Amino acid sequence: xxxxxxxxxxxxxxxxxxxxxxxxxxxxxxxxxxxxxxxxxxxxxxxxxxxxxxxxxxxxxxxxxxxxxxxxxxxxxxxxxxxxxxxxxxxxxxxxxxxxxxxxxxxxxxxxxxxxxxxxxxxxxxxxxxxxxxxxxxxxxxxxxxxxxxxxxxxxxxxxxxxxxxxxxxxxxxxxxxxxxxxxxxxxxxxxxxxxxxxxxxxxxxxxxxxxxxxxxxxxxxxxxxxxxxxxxxxxxxxxxxxxxxxxxx
Ligand code: PXP
Numbered sequence: 001x002x003x004x005x006x007x008x009x010x011x012x013x014x015x016x017x018x019x020x021x022x023x024x025x026x027x028x029x030x031x032x033x034x035x036x037x038x039x040x041x042x043x044x045x046x047x048x049x050x051x052x053x054x055x056x057x058x059x060x061x062x063x064x065x066x067x068x069x070x071x072x073x074x075x076x077x078x079x080x081x082x083x084x085x086x087x088x089x090x091x092x093x094x095x096x097x098x099x100x101x102x103x104x105x106x107x108x109x110x111x112x113x114x115x116x117x118x119x120x121x122x123x124x125x126x127x128x129x130x131x132x133x134x135x136x137x138x139x140x141x142x143x144x145x146x147x148x149x150x151x152x153x154x155x156x157x158x159x160x161x162x163x164x165x166x167x168x169x170x171x172x173x174x175x176x177x178x179x180x181x182x183x184x185x186x187x188x189x190x191x192x193x194x195x196x197x198x199x200x201x202x203x204x205x206x207x208x209x210x211x212x213x214x215x216x217x218x219x220x221x222x223x224x225x226x227x228x229x230x231x232x233x234x235x236x237x238x239x240x241x242x243x244x245x246x247x248x249x250x
Contacts, residue, residue, distance in 0.1 A: 003072050003209055004039035006197070007239055008096035008220025009060075013051035015224075026052065028060045029224075029232060034069050036156055036233035037240050040092075042218045045084065047098060054084065061088050072133070072218065077109070077121055086128045093125050094133040094155055094218075108137035112145035119149050126150040133195060138183025147190035154187050155195035155218065156180055158208055162199025177207055184213030198217045202238060204224070206246035217243065 012029040018023065021150040030041045043052045043060055052219035057073065064071035070091035076098035085093050095118070097109045111118055113139050122132050133153035136142040146154050161180060164173035184194045196208050197218035207216065219239060 003243050005037070005216055005236070006040035006195075006216055006218040007033040007038040007040045007223060007236060008042040008044070008074075008197075008218055009033065009191060009224070010044050010051045011221055011224040013053070013056060017051060018079075022242075026056050030063055031058055032232045033236055034063075034067050036236040038236055040070045040072050040216065040218075042072040042074060042094070042220065044096070045081065047076055047078065047080070057084070057088055057090075061090055064091065070120070073130075074135075076115070077118055082121055082124060085125060085130060089129060091131060092133055092153070093130040094135055094153075095122070096098055096135040103108040107159075108142060109135050110142070111136055112141045115145055115148075122151050124150045133193075134204070135197075138179050138187075140186060143183060143186045143190060143192070146187070147192055151192070153193040153195055154183075154218075155197050156183050156187075157198050158196050158197040158200055161208070162201070162204055165204050173204075180208065181211050184211050188213040202242055205239065205242055209243040209246035210250035212250060 009026045009029045012024050012026040016024050041060060041064060044059050045052050061071050067136060072092040072094055073085055073090040074094045074096050075085060077095045095109055125132050130149040131153060133155050134146045134151045135155045135157060136146055138156045161173055161176040164176055187194050193215050194213040195216040196214055198221045200217060202224040223235050223239060
């Protein structure tokens with residue numbers, strides 16, 4: 001089965017919000033992404049609404065329903081967000097940790113440490129029809145905790161792998177990649193679907209795409225940034241080609 005690409009369009013909204021108007025519209029970007037071959041659209045409604053806003057989520061869900069492309073709603077595990085997701089009813093909800101002061105999602109969700117709080121929340125989202133995904137570090141402790149909830153999917157955080165490569169530390173990147181590979185095996189054996197995301201680029205995506213258990217990669221910042229130079233559709237098409245080639249060689 002081919003590896004799915006979820007395109008995260010948050011940073012189109014970052015650019016829009018820089019001027020406070022309506023351009024560029026993240027929903028128009030989602031439309032282009034779908035035409036360019038994205039298998040899913042991902043958007044993160046942050047508690048501070050720094051990029052995506054409530055009405056963007058509603059318009060994205062309408063587009064996704066119209067096109068038959070799944071919407072992956074990333075959100076913090078809060079009652080407010082569960083209420084919004086329950087109303088909007090996206091195909092998937094990905095629970096992520098969120099700190100107001102962070103620039104992006106740092107580290108994975110501590111499902112093991114917050115198990116009692118998260119279990120009923122995940123159940124509520126699942127009962128409402130969402131495929132729940134948990135954005136976690138690829139450790140046995142977090143995988144076991146995720147497997148004991150109603151979540152069907154785990155997304156492993158690839159940020160540390162990407163940072164190690166940015167820093168030129170290939171040995172560290174190799175160790176983290178090994179952990180991401182092992183995590184894929186453990187999660188898959190526990191019956192969870194396996195996704196990866198964060199910090200992926202044309203240069204670092206291939207080894208992640210080659211992980212046999214990987215079913216989906218969620219990629220945002222790099223694709224939107226690269227769109228400035230080559231256009232959004234070509235950036236998505238190039239990412240797809242690199243992912244497909246890595247998979248074919250694996
Ligand atoms: N997956 C998850 C769960 C995320 O929180 C993010 C960032 O919002 C991404 C993927 C995409 O990361 P990036 O923008 O670095 O590609």
